[in-house]
Amino acid sequence: MPQEARPPRxxxxxxxxxxxxxxxxxxxxNPAIVSAATREAVRDAIRQTxxxxxxxxxxxxxxxxxxxxxxxxKLANPFFSQILSxxxxxxxxxxxxxxxxxxxxxxxxxxxxxxxxxxxxxxxDGVIVLEGGLDPALFARPGCPPVVQACEWSEGxxxxxxxxDNAEGGRLAAAHLTGLGHxxxxxxxxxxxxxxxxxxxxGFLEGLxxxxxxxxxxxxxxxxxxxxxxxxxxxxxxxxxxxxxxxDSDEIAVGLINGLVAGGLRVPDDISVMGFDDIELAAxxxxxxxTIRQHRAPLGRRAAEVLLARMQQKQHDxxxxxxxxxxxRGSTAAPAR
Amino acid sequence: MPQEARPPRxxxxxxxxxxxxxxxxxxxxNPAIVSAATREAVRDAIRQTxxxxxxxxxxxxxxxxxxxxxxxxKLANPFFSQILSxxxxxxxxxxxxxxxxxxxxxxxxxxxxxxxxxxxxxxxDGVIVLEGGLDPALFARPGCPPVVQACEWSEGxxxxxxxxDNAEGGRLAAAHLTGLGHxxxxxxxxxxxxxxxxxxxxGFLEGLxxxxxxxxxxxxxxxxxxxxxxxxxxxxxxxxxxxxxxxDSDEIAVGLINGLVAGGLRVPDDISVMGFDDIELAAxxxxxxxTIRQHRAPLGRRAAEVLLARMQQKQHDxxxxxxxxxxxRGSTAAPAR
Numbered sequence: 001m002p003q004e005a006r007p008p009r010x011x012x013x014x015x016x017x018x019x020x021x022x023x024x025x026x027x028x029x030n031p032a033i034v035s036a037a038t039r040e041a042v043r044d045a046i047r048q049t050x051x052x053x054x055x056x057x058x059x060x061x062x063x064x065x066x067x068x069x070x071x072x073x074k075l076a077n078p079f080f081s082q083i084l085s086x087x088x089x090x091x092x093x094x095x096x097x098x099x100x101x102x103x104x105x106x107x108x109x110x111x112x113x114x115x116x117x118x119x120x121x122x123x124x125d126g127v128i129v130l131e132g133g134l135d136p137a138l139f140a141r142p143g144c145p146p147v148v149q150a151c152e153w154s155e156g157x158x159x160x161x162x163x164x165d166n167a168e169g170g171r172l173a174a175a176h177l178t179g180l181g182h183x184x185x186x187x188x189x190x191x192x193x194x195x196x197x198x199x200x201x202x203g204f205l206e207g208l209x210x211x212x213x214x215x216x217x218x219x220x221x222x223x224x225x226x227x228x229x230x231x232x233x234x235x236x237x238x239x240x241x242x243x244x245x246x247x248d249s250d251e252i253a254v255g256l257i258n259g260l261v262a263g264g265l266r267v268p269d270d271i272s273v274m275g276f277d278d279i280e281l282a283a284x285x286x287x288x289x290x291t292i293r294q295h296r297a298p299l300g301r302r303a304a305e306v307l308l309a310r311m312q313q314k315q316h317d318x319x320x321x322x323x324x325x326x327x328x329r330g331s332t333a334a335p336a337r
Numbered sequence: 338m339p340q341e342a343r344p345p346r347x348x349x350x351x352x353x354x355x356x357x358x359x360x361x362x363x364x365x366x367n368p369a370i371v372s373a374a375t376r377e378a379v380r381d382a383i384r385q386t387x388x389x390x391x392x393x394x395x396x397x398x399x400x401x402x403x404x405x406x407x408x409x410x411k412l413a414n415p416f417f418s419q420i421l422s423x424x425x426x427x428x429x430x431x432x433x434x435x436x437x438x439x440x441x442x443x444x445x446x447x448x449x450x451x452x453x454x455x456x457x458x459x460x461x462d463g464v465i466v467l468e469g470g471l472d473p474a475l476f477a478r479p480g481c482p483p484v485v486q487a488c489e490w491s492e493g494x495x496x497x498x499x500x501x502d503n504a505e506g507g508r509l510a511a512a513h514l515t516g517l518g519h520x521x522x523x524x525x526x527x528x529x530x531x532x533x534x535x536x537x538x539x540g541f542l543e544g545l546x547x548x549x550x551x552x553x554x555x556x557x558x559x560x561x562x563x564x565x566x567x568x569x570x571x572x573x574x575x576x577x578x579x580x581x582x583x584x585d586s587d588e589i590a591v592g593l594i595n596g597l598v599a600g601g602l603r604v605p606d607d608i609s610v611m612g613f614d615d616i617e618l619a620a621x622x623x624x625x626x627x628t629i630r631q632h633r634a635p636l637g638r639r640a641a642e643v644l645l646a647r648m649q650q651k652q653h654d655x656x657x658x659x660x661x662x663x664x665x666r667g668s669t670a671a672p673a674r
Contacts, residue, residue, distance in 0.1 A: 066454065075421045075437070084412045088439045097451060099435040100412070114434060117403065141596040225621045258621040283563045286623050334387045 008049040024217035047109075067097040067126040068307065071115065073131040075102040079223070079277065079296075080130060083151060086300025089129060094308060096125065098293055103131055108260035112138060120146045126307045129159070138190035142337045146310035153195055155308035160310065161319045162303040166196055167203030169292040170246075170283075173274060174207025176290070177244045180292035182272065182333045186242035187218040188231050188252050193249040197248055200276065204246060223248060232259020235271075243335040244273060250275035250282045250291055257331065258286070278327055294324055345386040354382035365431075405644065406461040410453065410468040410489075412439040416560070416586075416614065416633075417467060420488060421636025432644060433462065440468055449475060456481045459662055463644045465654070466496070469532045477586040481646035483658045487640035490532055497647065498656045499640040501532055504540030506629040506661040507583075510611060511544025511662055514581045517671045518673070519609065523579035524555040525568050527590050534585055537613065541583060562584060562592035569596020570610075580608060583602040587612035594668065605670035615664055616664060625665035631661055 015022045019038060027034050027042040034042075045051075068091055088098040103115060112135060113315050118145045119127060127145055132152035139147050139157060147159040177185050187204060190197035201218075208216055219234060221227030228247060232255070235241065236333060247253040253275030257267050267273050267287060278293035298320055306318045338562050343511060353629065354374060364371050364379040371379075382388075405428055425435040438503045440452060442520075449472060456464060457480045464482055476484050476494060484496040526532035545553055549637050556571060558564030565584060569592070571585035584590040590612030594604050604610050604624060612619060615630035636659055643655045 069436075075418055075425065077418065081412055081414065081418065085439065088412065088441075092441070092451070095439055095451070097455070101423065101434055104429070112431070114432070118434070175577070225617055226352070247489065252617070258623060260623070261623055280562055281591070282564065284591050286595060286598055292414075302481050303338060 003227040008051040010051065010057045012044065012049045013042065013045045025210045035203055055177040061173040064125045065121070065123060066095070067099050067124055067294060068126045068128065068304070069118055070098060070128045071103050071131055071132065071134065072100060073103055074135075075100070077223075078150075079251075079279065082296040083130065083131045083217075083300040083303075086297035086302075087150075087298075087304045088300075090301045090304035090308070099124065100213075103134065115140070121145045126311050128303050128307055129157070133308060146307060148303050148307040150299060151196075155195075160306050162299060162306055162322070163320070164294045164299060164322045164324050166199035167206070168216075169276060169294075170200040170205075171210075172203075172247045172292055172324065173200075173276070174204050174211065176328065176332065177272065177274065178208065178211035178213065178322070179330060180244070180272065182242075182244040182335050183213065184240070184242045184244075185216050186235065186245045187214075188228065188245055188256060189218050189220050189250075190223050192220055193213055200248055213309045215288025217242065221252070223251055225251045228252035228255025228257075229259045230255075232256050233259065233265060236263045236265075241271070244332065245271065245273050247275045250279045250289055251276045253289055253291070253331070254281065254285055257287075257289075270336065271273065272332040272335070273333050282327075290329045290332040291327050292324050293321060294328050300321065345388040346387065347368075349386045350379065350382045350388045352390060353386060358451050368504060371656075379538055385515060391413040401433075401462045402458070403432070404436050404461055405463045405641070407435060407437045407465045408440050408456055408468055408471065409437060410440055410470065411608065412437065414560075416588075417488075418615065419633040420467065420637040422520065423634035424487075424641045425637075426634075427461075427638045427641035427645070433667075434488045436461065440471065453478070458482045459659060464489075464615065465640050465644055466494070474498065474517050483644060485640050485644040485647065487636060488533075492532075497643050499636060499643055499659070500657070501631045501659045501661050503536035503588050503661075504543070504614060506631075507537040507540025507542075508547075509543040509629055509661065509663040510583045510613070511542075513669065514583060514609065514611065515545065515548035515550065517581070517609065517669060519672050520580040521552065521577070521579045521581075522553050523582045524553055524584055525565065525584040526555050527560050527585040527589075529557055537585055554579065558589070560588055562588045562595075565589035565592025566596045567592075569600060572597065573600045573602075578608070581669065582608065582610050584612045586608065587614045587616045590626055590628070591618065591622055592670070594624075605668055607673065611669050611671070619664075619667070626668040627666045628664050629661050630664050635659065639655050644658075 010021055010024050012254050014024045024042050027039050070084060070087060084100060091098050101118060116138060118124060119138060125145055127147045129147060129149050130151050135157040136154055149157060149159050150162045155162045181246045189201060219231050247256060253273050260267060260271060265271055275289050275291040278291045282289040284292050302320055309318055347358055347361050351361045361379050364376050375433040376615045378663060398422050407424060408423060421437060428435050438455060439646060453475060455461060456475060462482055464484045466486050467482060469491045473491055486496050490498045526538060556568050590610050593612050597608060602608055612626050612628040615628045619626040619628050641655055646655055
């Protein structure tokens, strides 16, 4: 086939792939809704024809800014990195960029005033909120682009939620530890007003109840290594020491284990410890961490897909709860006799 | 003093603090150039009067967009979190927001096209580049706002650089390990074309030479835990095993230690391992990691300060090399007899 002088058009792609122009357009704008076989055929045809989308023209046509804004409570927390990376990956295929704004857990008026100007169609085509603590009124103002909540959520905000099943994570943790024979389990929890911690707590207590346990001790802190390290001192000082500890994050668990080992305890021989999240680190610390895996990049990708659907006026109910799974490694074992 | 009906003005703050209006303005716009005592007096007066800056009006007046853009090669890498947090902290005091764009290590044309529109005064008031691999031509186009390079750098880009002393870090590592008595030291290095790795290598070889060693083996990889874990297999297979290993990142070191311990070696009894960076984790893994500390939040803050000076047309030579320091923890010891 001789190379034609004019640049390839979408019609050329459709013809070569044997599909309609609308299907090619769908592959370009929302590939998830097209069958894998069709997707491949269209992509082959795109490669063969050398067809390229003129994103700038398309953005102008659709009056898009070309970027999506993510609001995160604290950029310094590496937990968000992979979620943001998943979001950016999906947006990028649509010719959209991800801009990230650190809200610093904004709750006071000056902070909210700094965020407000960005929540406007003149500044971004859509917003993904990764923080449960923002005032919902921020997103109710005229001109606010479509909004999706991811990971954390606010009860007062009427926007789709893409979450992991935090309660199921709590249940899996309780089932694992009670299944090993533990009866005295401490819960190192995140902040009481955090929706993630609340959901994990509910599931954890349900799981304990299913094993015939009615009560468990709890220490509250934040999700940091430092909080876990602090808690180790409290654990060492307990007259009746728990045989297992469930932590609301892997970082808490890593800090806790460091403190327990420094205090002369062996993990898991003297005390079992498990985390939550399955950050990369969990597999590499010694002992490797038993934990609840959150698929963070897929969570980010799904949040971006839901936002794109919203931006295209598809208003079906697209909230999503993604599954979690138990990952058993070396930090948990049956209690010592 | 009875509350006045009109909102407090900058003149009220100046009067109460006993300084000029210009001084109050400097405290608001560039506090680093005002003495600590004056700064405190002005801030007290701001608190007492309840004075607030109308940032939106100020931005319009100065024709500012109100935001600075940071370009990072990979958001999924938690190394950048604290640097970005330091940048945001300084910008925030000036009423500026930080927007972060993931460049995905962009080197091909479509990726660069996606970044280019943001490098314009209509989109951002300044740019901080945290990646050494971007085409300098991107920043030479008309309308590009002031640019500062931080952490990594590109030889071809004429913009101030805010770096840590990577070569000194390499020298300190060599001095520490040779000082313990090690003579056979392996270097687990980052990518050969990365400017950070190159600088650390130069300093490391200098340090070895100062101790009378002329040669050291090197394995190259990326900066990840996975790379360290892979390298452990190569180390275990060596007929002449090194007694110490210097890693170009803490993540490499954590992955390496995991692999060595899984292979039956003890750290530091059988083999010493040290890292680079001093990420939070370094203090909490077992054994806690000997490493070279990079002050990442101060690096971010300094980069933001240099950018602000550029934005205010202060063109003095403001490149900065920040010191690093050796942090000795439990992962290094004298070689076994």
